[in-house]
Amino acid sequence: MIDFNNIHGFISDMDGVIYHGNEILPGVPEFLSWLKDNGKKFLFLTNNSNLTPKGLQQKMARMGLEVGEEHFYTSAQATAAFLQDQAPGCSAYVIGEAGLLNALYDAGIVMNDVDPDYVVVGEGRNYSLDSLTKACNLVLSGAKLIGACADVSGPIENGIAPACGALISPIEIATGVKAYFCGKPNPLMMRTGLRMLNCHSADAVMIGDRMDTDIISGLESGMSTVLVLSGISTPETLRMYGYRPSTVLSGVGDIPAHAEASADHGSHDAPSST
Missing domain, CATH: 3.40.50.1000 (HAD superfamily/HAD-like)
Structure with a gap:
């Protein structure tokens, strides 16, 4: 012990x-x-790449827990830090929510759905067949594939929800390209x-x-x-x-x-x- x-x-x-x-x-x-x-x-x-540290602070506050914003670090921030170190000023096509988009924006990464340097996948409600199709073709055109985390599921109130590892796998299977995970x-x-x-x-x-x-x-x-x-x-x-x-x-x-x-x-x- x-x-x-x-x-x-x-x-x-x-x-x-x-x-x-x-x-x-x-x-x-x-x-x-x-x-x-x-x-x-x-x-x-x-x-979880969905929420920013501020969003996590507010979520905890709604549950009656007071925790400062400085006590949170997310896979979205880790992903942004990795890309900023690897290719400062790069561009990315992103499937994800505010936490991931804000972290990438703060790191100076430009959103690009035409000829991005990277395809970056987190979790999010904008995940769809159209976004998957776009991501697959961008990867086949040379964009590097990055995942916020490799988790395939996460616990919710009434069971589990698919997580980034599960959501990115169709892109890996369709393109034959393995993602690099930052979380x-x-x-x-x-x-x-x-x-x-x-x-x-x-x-x-x-x-x-x-x-x-x-x-x-x-x-x-x-x-x-x-x-x-x-x-x-x-x-x-x-x-x-x-x-x-x-x-x-x-x-x-x-x-x-x-x-x-x-x-x-x-x-x-x-x-x-x-």
Whole structure:
């Protein structure tokens, strides 16, 4: 079991960890209060590219949780940062919503549906046969294919919803071109998160509900990892992978109790000063 009292930085996924759709998960308010009361550094690192950090802040506020905009980093921002580094001033044809479009715009990337340098895919309601057809032909004409994240699904209130990995796969199949994904488990996104917290990987923990993105990204970045069973994963999920998280919890609400138990155990073990 991780001693959460000795962890300085907490990086957490959101969908399936903090909420399902627009429903806050049990124990989340207590977890956030514990982080703030104990002066912990924390960052919500999400593969959902739909919302901007401001949009995520407002979504949390509607659920009664006050979290500053600086505590969010999205796969849309990671995608924009990657393209800005690779090809400053490039252009892109984009299938996605405000979070992705705004991040690309802020990075100086020009929208272009004629001869773009890149085709960039996130999630969004403007996903259609027409947009897929356009994307396929642009890729076949030489545009490079980029995905915000490789997740194939995400938890919602009444089940799952297809995510970027599923939505981009028809383009990959039709063109024979494999996409490059910028979100978790891409180590570039994890390194950015640690840099934002000004925290070493050995002093940080990654919390998530997916073995194939959250846990592997934390493990490969040298962080302790917590798999929570409040989202996609189940106890049976662990049998599918050749690696394991440091700890498995029912949800983030368990963390304050485990921290308190560790502190009590430490105080009982401490030698008397008399």
